[in-house]
Structure formats: structure tokens, C-alpha cells
Amino acid sequence: MRILKNFGLILLFFTLFVLCGKGFHYLLIDDTQSYTRLMMHEFYHQKNIDHLFVGSSHCYAALDPEITDEIFCADTFNAGSSLQAQDASFALIREAVERFHVKHIYLEMYYLMMSNDEYKDREQLTGTYIISDYMSPSLNKARFLLEASSPKYYVNSFLPARRNWEGLLHPSEMRELISKKQTEAYKKFTPFAGYRTKGFVANQGEIPGGLLLDTAGFDVIHTEAPSSDWLKTIRQIIEYCGKKGVSLTLFSAPMTLFQTAGVGNYDDYIALVRSLTEGTSADYADFNLCREKYFDQTPDLFSDAGHLNEKGAETFSRVFASYFTGKITADDLFYASMEEKISAAGPQILGLSYLDSGDGMRKLKIVDTFSGKAMYSVTLEGTDGISKVLKDMDPDPYFEISQEEHGTLLIQAEDITAEIGV
């Protein structure tokens, strides 16, 4: 009897400890603008999920469940989140499969995720925490957090309030946060800004006309050295879905041609992902290969080089659902390769991809559809009125300007000319 009483007391103490943690979380963690808080709340309150979409921001900005529900004639849910790595996707998949009668999972495969740090070497866990903070307590959550980082991050992972301990020294900020959390909108999980429903976030931005100037696509995709954790987790997901009898499709949401052409070897990435699905029950669909008649990757469908905007998402959601419901065939929808798509696009200068080199210089790369077969001339018309020739009939698309140099770059590739402000 005494032992039972003592165990009861330990349980009570543990409960109080957890409640204190919840209290600190309430006082210190500002999630009043968190999309994933809304998404995870909706996720746990679904009656059922037949089709689940998981992945990064490219996923949550691309698929609108209101449209896919209608075309699939089923319950779909978009559980994408910013910086969602494969381990977070896997945790969400397990969470969904254990709770709902999931029939099909669509795992979005943004190529940069492949080069992320190994889980134990991670120093930034934002992508992990924006999911884990709203997961219900379970072994699945514990496993996810234990594997997501080195033990040095465990306290921050399991007791989120600890991340913002300095907030304890700013009572005015705490008061402000409490008042924000006391609003009906917060309490009732009212959607805000671009959040629509069932995880879809509508990007409102639009790429301004003309050439793109963006950091995306500066470097080739290092398909020769994918992160071993990335590979391992994808294989685990394939195995898990196979065991649970859930269909799995890996997919890439459309990006601008600027980005996929910019990297120069996007076909290598497609080959790598295809090789992962070979001999398994999973398949892969890369919507960057869409033919223009179904999905023309014009700038007005994107909010930046890699993300669809609301209009793009609406178009893409229809194409996506139509394809997976057999309304469009693969041969009809897709080019065979990125190379084929780029050559079909005809000669174009798409923009400039850049990188700050850190020594006061900007490294730039001309992104086009010439596939390395053009000669380039580049002139900088400075704001001070002085012209400077940076390249003259040179096959190398890379060049540098200092961070202080501003003006208009006149670019000529073969007989195509373009200009862009820098």
C-alpha cells in the first residue's frame, strides 16, 4: 500500500513537472504566427486521411487539399512544413498511419534536402522543432527527437521552453505574449495570413517580370554524395509503407526552369531518386518535367525561384490529382528528362544566379537554356555612367562583380540579349 502511495506520488510529481513545462512553454514560446501549430492541430482533428502529402515548404505551398479532395474523391491532407527533412516526414507518416486509414503517401523530395547535415551533426533544428513541438506525446515523437540530433540538443528538444529561457528576464515581453495567446483567434486556431485549410499555405508573392536574380541553382547538385541519413530514412520510409500496406509515391513539386536549369545536372538527381525506388513498391514523379500544356512554369505561378504561389498551387493541385487519378498519363504529362525539356524551351536567358563569396565579391552565373553551348558577353552599365566589359565571347557562364558595383548588366548569349539590374 505504501509502495503504491509512493508510486502515486512520483506520478503526481512527474505530472506537475510536465505541467510546469507546459506553463513555461505558454509563457516563453511565441507560436502565434506558426503555420505548423495550425496544421498539426488540424491534423490531429481529422476524421480520416486517405492521402497524405509530406515534405518541405515546396509541398505545403504546392498542394491545396480543397482541390485534391475533390479530384481524388477522398480525404487528403498536406502535412508539409518549412525545412521538413526526411526524418520529420517519416515521423509524420508514422503518426498518420497509426491514427488514420492512410491509403497513399506522397513524399515531396526537394533536392537540397539531400545535402543536409547528418542528423547527429545538425546545428539548426528549426525544421525539427516546428513539427515536434506540436506532436502529441508518443514513442514515435520520442524516437523522432532522439534520432534528430546529438544528445546535446535533447533538453531543447524535449523541453522547448528552455530554448527561450532569456524570456524569463523580460516580463513585459511575457505579458505581451500572454495577451496575444489570450485572443480568441489563437485559442480557436483561426487561420491567418496565407494558411488556408488542411495544411495548405498559399504564397501570395509573384516573381516580378523580366529575368530572375536569385541564389537558387548556383551550384550543381552533388548527387555523388547524398547524406547517408537522407538515404537511410527514405529507404526506411519505403520499407515502412510497404509493411503497412500503404502506397508511397516520391514526388518533386515544380520549381522555376531558372532553378532546375541553373543547377545544370537536374537529370542526375532524377536518376538518383529513381534508383531509390527501383525494385520497391514506391514510385517517383518529378513535376519539374511537366509539359507546358499541363503546367507551364511561367514566373506568374511562382512566389520565388522555388515555390509556387497561390495561383500556381491551384493549377498544380489539379494536375497532380488528375495524374494520380489516371486522368492524365505519364507519357502525356512528362518530358523524359530535364535536358529534353530545356531543349524544347528554346534559346532563352533565364536569369542570374548569385552567391556572396564573403570577400566583398558577388559570384554570378548566367542561367539559360543553352546547356553550356553558348558564348557570353557581359557589360556592366554602372550607375555612375561608366561601362565595364566583364566578359567578351567567353564560354564560361560564371563571373564576378564587387558588392559595391551597381547598375545594369547587359548579357548576350549567342544572339539572345537580356538586361538585369544588380
Add this chain to the structure above:
Amino acid sequence: MVPFLFRLKILQRKSGFEMVLNSLRFASFFLIFLSVLLILPKKIRKYWLLAGNCLFYLSWERRACVFLLLSSLMIWLCGLGLRGSADSGQQTVVSSQKTERRKSLFLIIPLVWNVGLLIFFKYTGSFASVLGRAGVPFSAEAVIAPLGISFYTLRCISYMADVWRGTIQPVKNPLDVILYVSFFPQIISGPIERPARFFSELDAFQKKNLWNFSLIWQGFLLFVWGLFQKIVLAERLSVISAHFFSDYTAFGFWELLLASLAYTLQIYCDFAGYSDMSRGIAGMMGFSLMRNFRQPYLAIGIKSFWRRWHISLTSWLTDYVYIPLGGSRRGLLRKYVNIVIVFLVSGVWHGSTLNFIFWGLLHAFYQILADLWDRTGRRLPGWLIWYITFAEVNFAWIFFNAGGLNRGFRIIRQMFSGFAFPSELDTGLIPGNLVVLGLGLAVLLLVDVLHERKVSVFRKVFALPLPLRWLIILILFWSVIMLGIYGIGYDTSSFIYAQF
């Protein structure tokens, strides 16, 4: 002359799975260890404790555990040998001489082995650097002392000396000796428990009901209090002291004074924190370990300070060095010589570099000075004695922390090179951390003052009604979680006394 290179590569610290008391790894280990211990039959508790000790030690050292095992077995065997010699019945003068010789041998062999090992592992590096300076290319940077060797060597010597003196009976079961030498809460930084007390605790451990939740709570509270001192206070203080001392030439008197005060408090919070954690862990397992600190910075007089600071080492040195040398029984001069020897041993034990020896001699000087003053019969006000004591201790810590004697003197010289008060004082800590540090030190001072007034804070807490008691435990626990410096970019093996 053909230069030769003598490279010793005996041990490699860092198994990659080190368990330090303030790490999550240790917390997980201990939670499992304690849970199993609670449900095991009494008869096999000792074996489980042995398994825990092994796992803990192996998490740090793989090959070096052989030295610990050899030391333990040697003192066990020699202890039995000593008793055997003493019990050999009526003897003639000749056989008595033989017996005495044999008895001495049983004492000397383990002493030479243990002290030899300690000297080899701790001082080969210094020896090599002396040789190097003399032009002999002798490199021994790869000789790394096995974990806790300074502490378990003293425990081994304690055991042998006590058996030799007849204070304790030699232990028949080698397992008990191994448990004494390798007891995991104490292995890294003490306290240096005496064999008599440990074996009586071990005996009680096998008999008592460990389902005493009051004991577990008390141990837990003590552990968390130690953790608070270490990761909330000591870690913040270390930032201040390192900020100024690492680049001391850029600072003047006030900054370096602040740094020395920070270090003075840091070493206390660090070591007393470790000792409390160690006692707390042992307490949860049903062991009551000796207190290692008794509000040392509230001491009025340097003698009093040494009765309160690292009590287990001070009493060890008193019992096994000072008293055997004659203590104060052989005249004043001999007493002072003995004091110098004791503090010299203490300095050498802490480290092989000259700054530790100087630190020890400085304290010997303080002791002699205080003794001479006492003999004049004059009395100073208590607050003044406290101030002088604190200043003396604080001054000596500068050398202790300097990393070399010359550097210590250079810091002192730099301190007195300029007295301009800095217009802006950057301590290396952000304001939020300074607030936490200030509040934390206030709590520590309050607890120490209450202890000084014979009010046992822990007993008081446990006499409170349950809700209040839990409130205090929860506040302390959450303070550690929220305000502790740990995790990312933090080396859990950074206990100051773990290096000795």
C-alpha cells in the same frame, strides 16, 4: 649526439561514451541503474553495484581499468597478508623481526605501486618538459592519467594504512575492496571516503530497505542542488574568469580582481556542486557519504578554512601525513616543517606544475603566520579575520588557476600596473546571465549562511508540508533546466577537479 624520441602512448582518454554526473547520458544510466537496484534481491545488490561501477568507469577508460583493478586486488591481498603476519601467534625475537619485515613489505609494496603509478601518470609530462628544456628530446604528451587516479590512489593508501594500524580489519571479499576503490559517484572527484565508513555503509546497503522514498527524494534534492551550483553558477562564473584571465594583459586591477573573485566562487561552486551531486547520487542508492565542504568562504581564520574546504582531502592529509610526521607534538619548528610538508604534498597532488606547489606553500605560509599571530594572544575583530582569510584564499587561487608559476606572477604584476576604474565593464556575459548569476549567488549565500547558523536547509525543506516541499524542488529543478549552461557547445567533462 643522436637525438632520441621516447614517445609513450599508454592510454587514450575519451571512449566516446563518457558519463559525467551532469550529462543526460549519466542521468539515463542512473535512472536505469537505480530502478533495477530497487527491485533486485538484497543478496545481489553488491554485484549490481559492481556492474554499475564497471560500466561507469569503462565509459571513460577502456584499458586503464586494469590499473584500478590491479590496485584494488593488490591492497586486498596485501591487507590480508598484513593481518596474517600480525596473527601469527607467539613468536621468538628472531621470528618477530621476520614478521615485522614481512608486515612492512605488505605495506610498502602497495604503497610503492600506487604512489608510483600516480607519479608516473601525473608527472611524466612535467618530467618530459624539464628534460625537453634541458635539450633532451623526450616527449610524453600521450601519457594521460587514468580517470580518478588521484582519488582512488588516496583511497587505496587509506585502506592499507588503516589495516596496518589496525583501525580496520582487512576485508575478506575482494569484491568489497573493488567496490570501495571504484565506487562510481566518487571515482572522478571524490570525496575521498575512508574505508571504515564506506564498509559500514556497504554493509548497511546490503541490508536496508531501499524503498525509502524519503531517502531518494533527499538524494535527488541534493543532486539537483549540486547541479544548480555547477551549471547555473560555476559555468557562468567560468565565463567571467576566463574572459579576463585569458587575455590578462589587456586589463587592470579592477577587472583582474573581479576575475579572481569569479574564479574563487567558480571553483567552490564547481567542486562543492560536484560533491553534492556525488553525495546525492550515493544517497539515492542508500549510501551516506561524508560532507566535503562546510561553507568554506564563511570561515573566520585560515585554519578554519581548511577544516571546511575539501574536507576529505584535508582530513586525509592530516591523518596520513601530518600526524605520522609527528603533527604538533615535536616542538614548534617541527610542527611548521610538518605543515609545509603537508601543503607541499597537497600542492603536488593537485598538479605537477610549479604554480600548484607555490599555491600549497602559500597556504602553509598562511597557516604558520596565523599560528604565530595566535601565539601573541592578540585578537582581531571577526569580520577583519574573515576578510583577511578570504583575501588570502582568493590571492592563492590566482596561482592555482594560472597554468604556470610565471604566469601567476605576471597576472599579479599586471593587476598592480593600473588602478583606473573601467568606464564600461564587459564581463563576457550578457546582462541576462549576470542577473541569473546574481540571483543564484544570493541563493547560495543564503543557504550557506543558514548552514553556518546550524540550520539544515535540506532538513527544513523535508519538514515542510508536501506541497511546499515539492514547490521548492520543482523551482530548483526547473531553475537548473531553464537557467543551466549546458547542451550545445558545452563540454560536460569540464569539472575542475576531474583533472586532478
